Amino acid sequence: MGFTSNCIHVAILVLALALVSRARVLDPVDHSSTPEFVRIQGSQFVLRRSTFLFNGFNAYWMMTVASDPSKRHQVTEVFRDASAAGMSVCRTWAFADGSSNALLLSPGTYDERVFQGLDFVVSEARRFNIFLILSFVNNYKDYGGRPQYVQWARNAGVQVNNDDDFYTHPVVKGYYRNHVQRVITRINTITRVAYKDEPTIMAWELMNEPRCEADYSGRTVNGWVQEMASFVKSIDNKHLLEIGMEGFYGDTMPEKKQFNPGYQVGTDFISNHLIKEIDFATIHAYPDIWLAKQNEEAQNAFMGRWMESHSTDAQTILKKPLVIAEFGKSSKDPGFTSSARDLYMGAVYSSIYKSARNGGTLGGGLVWQVLAQGMQPYGDGYEIVLADNPTTAAVISRQSHAMAALSHQCKIHRQAGRQGSTRQVFEPECMEFVSALAAGRQAKLIVEITTQGITPLTLALAVAATQTGGHLICIVPHKTTKNIISNQLKQHFELDKVARIVIGDPCQVIKHYKSIDFAVIDGKYEDHLRLFKIIIDMKQKGSVVVVNSKVCRKSFGEVVKGKRGSVESVVSFPFGQGMELTRMGSSNSCRSGKSRRFYTVEELIRQQKIYLLCQFVPIM
Structure with missing residues (x-):
């Protein structure tokens, strides 16, 4: 092994x-x-x-x-x-x-x-x-x-x-x-x-x-x-x-x-x-x-x-x-x-x-x-x-x-199979890590900004919330997306008891939550960089921010440029294949690539722990 x-x-x-x-x-x-x-x-x-x-x-x-x-x-x-x-x-x-x-x-x-x-x-x-x-x-x-x-x-x-x-x-x-x-x-x-x-x-x-x-x-x-x-x-x-x-x-x-x-x-x-x-x-x-x-x-x-x-x-x-x-x-x-x-x-x-x-x-x-x-x-x-x-x-x-998260995913797979679903519910590349990270911190208030309906991250965060006795807030900009998420959570996965859907402009809605323990931003949200900056400026000590995106890490370096903090390291998690460590350059530059890996860019800003997850699509 x-x-x-x-x-x-x-x-x-x-x-x-x-x-x-x-x-x-x-x-x-x-x-x-x-x-x-x-x-x-x-x-x-x-x-x-x-x-x-x-x-x-x-x-x-x-x-x-x-x-x-x-x-x-x-x-x-x-x-x-x-x-x-x-x-x-x-x-x-x-x-x-x-x-x-x-x-x-x-x-x-x-x-x-x-x-x-x-x-x-x-x-x-x-x-x-x-x-x-x-x-x-x-x-x-x-x-x-x-x-x-x-x-x-x-x-x-x-x-x-x-x-x-x-x-x-x-x-x-x-x-x-x-x-x-x-x-x-x-x-x-x-x-x-x-x-x-x-x-x-x-x-x-x-x-x-x-x-x-x-x-x-x-x-x-x-x-x-x-x-x-x-x-x-x-x-x-x-x-x-x-x-x-x-x-x-x-x-x-x-x-x-x-x-x-x-x-x-x-x-x-x-x-x-x-x-x-x-x-x-x-x-x-x-x-x-x-x-x-x-x-x-x-x-x-x-x-x-x-x-x-x-x-x-x-x-x-x-x-x-x-x-x-x-x-x-x-x-x-x-x-x-x-x-x-x-x-x-x-x-x-x-x-x-x-x-x-x-x-x-x-x-x-x-x-x-x-x-x-x-x-x-x-x-x-x-x-x-x-x-x-x-x-x-x-x-x-x-x-x-x-x-524990893997146990819950096995349950979800089994429920989906009984209901005749052919959709791959969980992508196990990094979702267990995200769920474990949130649960390990005993995150009580978990926030996800999503534009894609129910996602592997939604399920991973809901699993973490069930383990900590906390709540997951899904902020969505469109009512259609809200209906998709709430129906899927309730009908297929029985996780609706810990999740709540909120409609509105994420950049405005997020300001109403003053004690966020763990936040996930969908990189496909058009204002995800502005939202990321807003969360950083909220100065919530000890919070964790995860950005799930296919964009280059360089864009996030620009967001934090000039702030009291530094990019310490980039950790590559090719789950099931081992782990690698690389260092960010002084200019926050990065190598873009095409591999099935997830990178966490660790920022230390005002004692916040910020993990930026970037997924690169494999070459077919």
Whole structure:
């Protein structure tokens, strides 16, 4: 997927996003009705009968922290900040076995205080409209895991040889099944809803990173997955189920082993995920750990192959959705910088987004891991405190809103198809960027001046308004255009609730709006340059102006000539092809060209952020 080159290209996007003000902290979402369960349809996630694409995070520690009521604010803080960044899925532990602050003290014996901590996590996730993936057990000794289960059996006088007996010994498997049943059937003490009936829970996970040194073929783990997946589904067929796999290949397709990081761990990505009770596949990605002795270039190359191979296999062999359930960059890596982390995350996000946009199986990614302020003991080098890392939060927010916008576009495509429309509703070249830019700034008042009826930008802005709880004002100079827009918004796209049509001279009407957060000017409007100048002269601090036009950038340089500000840079966004950066000359001259690219010319005038989008028609 061009992972190495993406790191370079994403740098430009990160620089642009760094200039976008950080989204304000959101209040909890008010659920007016019970949310629906996330489902699977083919190789896509579906929510409310529409494609569900997401961006999310890991926060393994939540239940443990929430078991202490005095620390529950840290869980709330992370959910609030994650929601503000647009993240909609959180993966966390539903286990703590025989360790400090244990949930499962011994087989069948639970600490109700810790269980109530998990109740709080579920209820808070629902408050902030964030879905949960809950894992039942750990592969490692941290938080008990497989070793603790085997030790319990040994303490009871059962003959067990090693930790891999977890997968085969009937007593140990019985311990595990009992825990699974106890969690799934628990009634939340806060919501009074049984976990098996709770739509906030997106999926169950059988184990965090299963491994088996006793059988590298993957057959032992495969038998265990088959048995336990069937057991889970016999109790709860409402929720999705996944294994918790890292993605290592096994003996089913030996030729695939070339994509492993030089070794096997006793799992088989193909055969394990072909089990029918498993709803979607997962991979984890830690090239800095798996290939610790190799340089960053080699690690990035591995990452590209790892993601591309699994994405292809999920689509052509498994025919199931795929989630990158863990990835990140450690501050303990040699030469670590936050900008390097932003580049790495941006490259991963770019691969996920491209797959989703092209109809691939990648439904989302979960970065490892997000903490609240003051949680240093839970840090492992990969932690991100969103409030303390604004540039990283901006990268995350952009991905979240881009994936959400893409989800909405998929819905619009589907609605248009049902109504027999043959028109291409969305041109995905830059509309996701515009929508994400507006949504990422939490723009409440969005204004579009349009002469062409409903356009891809109209839809992109309406999508952004639905995400921010804001409004879109469409200023049109002709009544005919108003009728076209309002009818299309209402009949086809159900976005009329956030959009309002205003008729009149745009240069006069625009003056009535004193708190514009985001404005888009149609370059085909005959007075678009005068309108652009009017908006600049309105001196609305922090506003963003986007001009969609096929005219040369030079004309806009003339508009701002002599004002207190300067053209800093021109960023070319050939979406799906990478990104390039060029500099404007001192005279604001520009090269005109004919390529399918979108250029943003960034102006800094009286603290306004102005993005001029110019589309050049490709040579036919």
